[in-house]
Amino acid sequence: MSDFLQLVFQGLGIGAIYALVSLGFVLLIRAASVVNFGQGEFSMLGAYLLVVFFNILGINYFFGIGLSVIIMAGFGLIFAYATYWPLRFRGGLPVIISTIGASIFLQNMVLWIYGPSTVPIDGLFDSDGFQIGEVFISSQYLAIIVIAAALVLLQYVIFEKTLLGKKLQATSQDKEMASLLGIPVVIMIMITFAYSAALGGLAGILVAPILFVSVGMAGIITLKAFAANIIGGYGSIPGAILGGLALGIAETLGANYISVPYKDAFAFLMLLAFLMVRPQGLFGEKISEKA
Amino acid sequence: MTVLSGQGLHGPGANPWRGLPQAVLAIVVVVIGARFAPAQGYYLNILMQAATYAIGVLGLVIVLGYCGQISIAQAAFFGIGAYAVALGTVDFHINFFVALFIGVALSGLCGLILGLGTLRLGGHYLGMITISFQQILTLVLTNWIEFTHGPDGVRNVARPMLFGFSFDDGNTYLALILAAAVMVTLFVWRLKASRLGRAMQAVRDNELAASTSGINVYGTKVVAFGISAVLGAIGGGLFAGGFRYISPDQFSFGESIVLLTMALLGGVTSPFGALVGTVSLVLLPEWLRFLKQVYLAVYGASVILIMVFLPDGLWGFVDNRMRRRVKPVTGDVPPLPLLAQSGEATEEPVLVVEELAKHFGGLKAVDGVSLTVRRGTVHALIGPNGSGKTTFINVVTGLYEATGGKITFVGRDITTLAPHNRNRAGLARTYQNIRVFRGMTVLENVMIGAERQGNDVAHDPQAVVARALAALDFVEMRGDAHRLVGDLSYGHQRYVEIARALASSPHTLLLDEPAAGLNLTEKVELGNLLKRLKGHGLTIMIIDHDMNLVEQVADHITVLNFGKRIADGKPQDVLSHPDVIAAYLGEPRKHEAA
Amino acid sequence: MKLLEIKGLTASYGAGPVLKGLDISVDEGEIVTLLGSNGAGKSTTLRSLSGLVPNVSGEILYRGQSIKGLKPEAIVRLGISHVPEGRRIFPGLTVRENIILGASNRKGVARRVLEGEVDEMLAFFADLKRLEHALGWTLSGGQLQMVAVARGLMAQPKLLLLDEPSLGLAPLIVQQVFRIVESIRSRGTTVLLVEQNAHMALSVADRGYVLETGTLLVSGKPEALWNNPQVRAAYLGGGGAHR
Structure with a gap:
């Protein structure tokens, strides 16, 4: 039983990572109708920035995190300008392909600069964790769960309770009409990308002590975050969270009780099952096209 | 997505075998050229890669370019073909072509299952499910070591023998795969101007309209995806024979993206675009090799630049400039024989709707409506906005499933028929x-x-x-x-x-607000058009808010309000009915009589 | 006083010009209507005024100042509100949310004040009250038009640009829409109205302009337009009077 609880906690921690990355996805989908395949590279870049500030330059860890997140926000603007802005009137697919191009570009630039080796980095706390009964609570995982929960709440409040959130949604649904109402469309899109990149960077920084920093660190996480997003319900914030957590727990248990090599397959099998049986996901709504 | 079309459009007198001699000639030239060209080692490999990839990319032209469905697993289907050939010839010692056939069949089957599972839903579901399929396949290829040889891959893949003739020599094998690539290109090109190809493009452009134009949307999508999976496997099987060594990383998610990029770079709606895109992206990394470590980064950046500056792909860029020289159609065409039956209005009921209901959750959009449309008449359906008129037409044409009631069309119960089958029975419509x-x-x-x-x-x-x-x-x-x-x-x-x-040549035509957005003079023209149609014996049901038009053309009017029928009968009776005036017409104002 | 003056307006979307040297003026407090067939350039005129057409030349003066080349966000801040063709209600937002976003051009107004104004709008368009929390995509054509007008009025415009408000609406609702147009004017807002329904448009308008392929065919008082044989033949269905 204690083994099981331990696995569930670990699964929750991993799930929280998926949820965190997934949040950035959802934001771009809801506020800019963009499916961003470069989301994982935001995480990778964020982690490398912290490596530069903390490991190399020796800046204070938490100050380094702050700097990295701010730089990532700025980077989000550049990303938007290069991959999204020129293609904004051309529908979903060209933007998807261009974010894929950006992802290839960023991975290989970092590879060129840092090489293929993985870099270890310190966690948020000096202590590794503590024991509750027979379950060991890792402090980094706990922090991820708490921060993910806080960010979810923040994002939910912004989208559902504030005028800013409504303006972001309006921009996503009809840019021209939004501009006719006086909504500064460019600023809305900039906010979206900056926040999404900052969020991605923070996710990367939080998982870096667990996975170590490498060029490929975020590739599979991004795909799974995407899967979490579908399982939870495409574009739904609570869905992204539950989908992420469910995925994390399922694959941790699956790896332990069924097969380690196929650990990564559980996420995608779950996704296949959902797409076949309940394609709208846990929280998605079936929207039928008005004829 | 930007789209192009127009190659191989039939003019009057089109010959289905048109272009065949040229095709044969092209194959012969390619084969002889490949057989005797001094391509060796490096160049041979490049050519083999380009030709086999091109076949896979042509599959994407069909599913994405023609049919508009996003598939991100082309490398997986490519891999199924490659592994079938590799494992078949190396471990099971079966004939190359038999192994290839097994791979193609398996791939087609996977495509069919995935397609049947998700293509009923619109949107990006196929894209999502193909991503999962891609990942799972990669994991299986890597981890099922006893069967697939795992990450080490499969070595010494055999090249085929056919009727005692060996394709073992590099140039001979290249000739074989180039011939295959040419044939697949021609097939994909001819497909575009075929009935199936047009159906795919119609599905891509507008699913609802395709379904009410007699096209089986779901079936067409599944077929398109199935063909694309088959082409992927053919390309992969030939690839395995060409390189004689394969490993799981050659068929990963990243490679699927490469194939997708090739299709988009060239221009996804044209097979020639696919060829141009494939050759360019096979060569581009080779040309960029002098950049050493950064070449993949430059490649990534190039993908963005291509998307930004060549919206229709390389081929689209060329094609847009050639399009201007299309000749107008001339020559005599026989007059339109709309219908066989006489133009007389009869009492014969054509469309009989009984107690029809359509509920959306708690909302009763159509609530027990009955009406009868008689042959050769114009039947108007009017009522306030949101009274259920369009929903009524959507249920009658099959876009929505009826919650209750019965629809009989020319004596046949069509209540549960799919939209395309209702159209095939002679029910046509236009949209608001x-x-x-x-x-x-x-x-x-x-x-x-x-x-x-x-x-x-x-x-x-x-x-x-x-x-x-x-x-x-x-x-x-x-x-x-x-x-x-x-x-x-x-x-x-x-x-x-x-x-x-x-x-x-429909029996019955349903027109949903045809006069919306027309000015008065245009409305008069529309009214004349409708009268001419009625003269040809067509039965018409029309929804419109323009009472001048309705009075001008209608033989019978039904009025809906809140999903219920509130009046039904001859125009003069219905339009003076107090309920209709209160709910819908209102009192005409003096000004309007100007 | 001239609220809006357009001189020699030319506009194009890349291909050929859609407007070719158009002159239009609107006085404060007027209802002015633009008539003409599909493709005559009526909607393009409105889109040029609100900054949606990138290639315009000529002069657009609003209260004597040029607004040519300004972005849509800037133009609506000056008090020109555009209710476009097709209503363009945000499908994933509720009626209330759609309406409150109409005030996005007004800076520094407290959310509480805006919510109060939305309540007034919901009271004014009585049918909308019960739909307050319905999502945009669930509404019928008439409801969409009411929300679109309410949203346009939240900008507190001096000049309201209304594009085909009667399109696809039942006769009773059309009458209601035109009553609303008149009441908007009585609130002190000037209206520039594009319409296919010439009967109704001319019944509420002070003046009308008839456009043909991007140029002005004729302009004048409603009665003058009614009696112009050229206009009757081309746009008013020719022949005798209708109901």
Whole structure:
């Protein structure tokens, strides 16, 4: 039983990572109708920035995190300008392909600069964790769960309770009409990308002590975050969270009780099952096209 | 997505074997060239890679370019073909072609299962499910070591023997795969101007309109995806024989993206675009190799630049410039034989709707409506906005499932029939918000109507064109036959939509607000058009808010309010009915009588 | 006083010009209508005024100042509100949310004040009250038009640009829409109205302009337009009077 609880906690921690990355996805989908395949590279870049500030330059860890997140926000603007802005009137697919191009570009630039080796980095706390009964609570995982929960709440409040959130949604649904109402469309899109990149960077920084920093660190996480997003319900914030957590727990248990090599397959099998049986996901709504 | 179309458009007198001699010639030239060209080592590999990839990319042209469905697993299907050939020849010692066939069949089967599972839903579901499939396949190839040899891959893949002739030599094998690539290219090119190809493009441009034009949308999508999986496996099988060594990383998610990028770079709606895109992206990394470590980064950046600056791909760029030289269609076309029966209005009921209901959750959009439309009459359906008129038409044409009630059309119960089958039974419609196939020409749009299954001309390609042109004559739009519908004005698109319906020789035509957005003079013209149609024996049901038009053309009026029928009868009786005035007409104001 | 003056307006979307040297003026407190067939350039005129057409030349003066080349966000801040063709209600937002976003051009107004104004709008358009929390995509054509007008009025415009408000609406609702147009004017807002329904448009308008392929065919008082044989033949259905 204690083994099981331990696995569930670990699964929750991993799930929280998926949820965190997934949040950035959802934001771009809801506020800019963009499916961003470069989301994982935001995480990778964020982690490398912290490596530069903390490991190399020796800046204070938490100050380094702050700097990295701010730089990532700025980077989000550049990303938007290069991959999204020129293609904004051309529908979903060209933007998807261009974010894929950006992802290839960023991975290989970092590879060129840092090489293929993985870099270890310190966690948020000096202590590794503590024991509750027979379950060991890792402090980094706990922090991820708490921060993910806080960010979810923040994002939910912004989208559902504030005028800013409504303006972001309006921009996503009809840019021209939004501009006719006086909504500064460019600023809305900039906010979206900056926040999404900052969020991605923070996710990367939080998982870096667990996975170590490498060029490929975020590739599979991004795909799974995407899967979490579908399982939870495409574009739904609570869905992204539950989908992420469910995925994390399922694959941790699956790896332990069924097969380690196929650990990564559980996420995608779950996704296949959902797409076949309940394609709208846990929280998605079936929207039928008005004829 | 931007779309192109127009190659290989049938003119009147099209010959299905047109281009065959040239095709044979092309294959012969390619084969001889490949067999005796001094391509060695490095160049041989590049050519083999380009030719086998091209076959896979051509599959994407069909599923994405023609049919508009996103597949991100082409490398997986490519891998299934490759592994079938590799494991078949190395471990099981079976004939190359038998192994290839097994791979193709397996891949087609996987495509079918995935397609059947998700293509009923619209949107990006296929894209998502293919990503999962891709990942799972990669994991299986890597981890099922006893069967797949795991990450080490499979070595010494055999090249084929055919009737005692060996393809073992590099140049000979190259000739084989180039010939295959040419044949697949021609197949994909011919497909575009075929009935199936037009159906795919119609599905891409507008699923709802395709379904009510007699196209089995779900079936067409599954077929497109299935063909694309088959082509992927053919490319992969030939690839395995060419390189004689394969490993799981050659068929990963990243490679699927490469194949997708090739298709988009070249121009996804044309097979020639696929070739151009494949060759460019096979060569681009080779050209960039002098950049050493950064070459992949430059490659990534190039992908973005291509998306930004070449929206229709490399081929689209060329094609857009050639398109200007399309000749208008000339020559005599027989008048449109709309219907066989006489133009007399009779008492015979054509469309009988009994107690029809459609509920959306708690909302009763249509609540027990009955009406009878009689042959050769114009039946108007009017009522306030949101009273259920369009929902009623959507249920009658099968876009929505009825919650209750019965629909009988020409004596046949069609209540549970799929939309395309209702159309095939002779029920055609137009839409309130015009639904045309924007990426296709005016003529192609109308041909879709003419070739609906069950139409008298459907099996004769020449007659389909003639019927389409006759329908365009009827709405006086033949001069625009070769223009893209998306380039036309709103009013003209409406006429194309009507012509598409007319070309299918329907028994009954349902028109949803045809007069919306027309000025008074145009409305008078529309009224005359409807009268001419009635004169030809067509039965018409019309929804419109313009009472002048309705009074001018209607023989019978039904009024809905809150989903219920509140009046039904002759125009003069219905329009003076106090309930109708209160709910719908209001009191005419003095000014209007000016 | 001239609220809006357009001189020699030319506009194009890349292909050929859609407007070719158009002159239009609107006085404060007027209802002015633009008539003409599809493709005559009526909607393009409105889109040029609100900054949606990138290639315009000529002069657009609003209260004597040029607004040519300004972005849509800037123009609506000056008090020109555009209710476009097709209503363009945000499908995923509720009626209430759609309406409150109409005030996005007004800076520094407290959310509480805006919510109060939305309540007034919901009271004014009585049918909307019960739909307050319905999502945009669930509404019928008439409801969409009411929300679109309410949203346009939240900008507190001096000049309201209304594009085909009667399109696809039942006769009773059309009458209601035109009553609302008149009441908007009585609140002190000037209206520039594009319409296919010439009967109704001319019954509420002070003056009308008839456009043909991007140029001005004729302009004048409603009665003058009614009696112009050229206009009757081309746009008013020719022949005798209708109901």
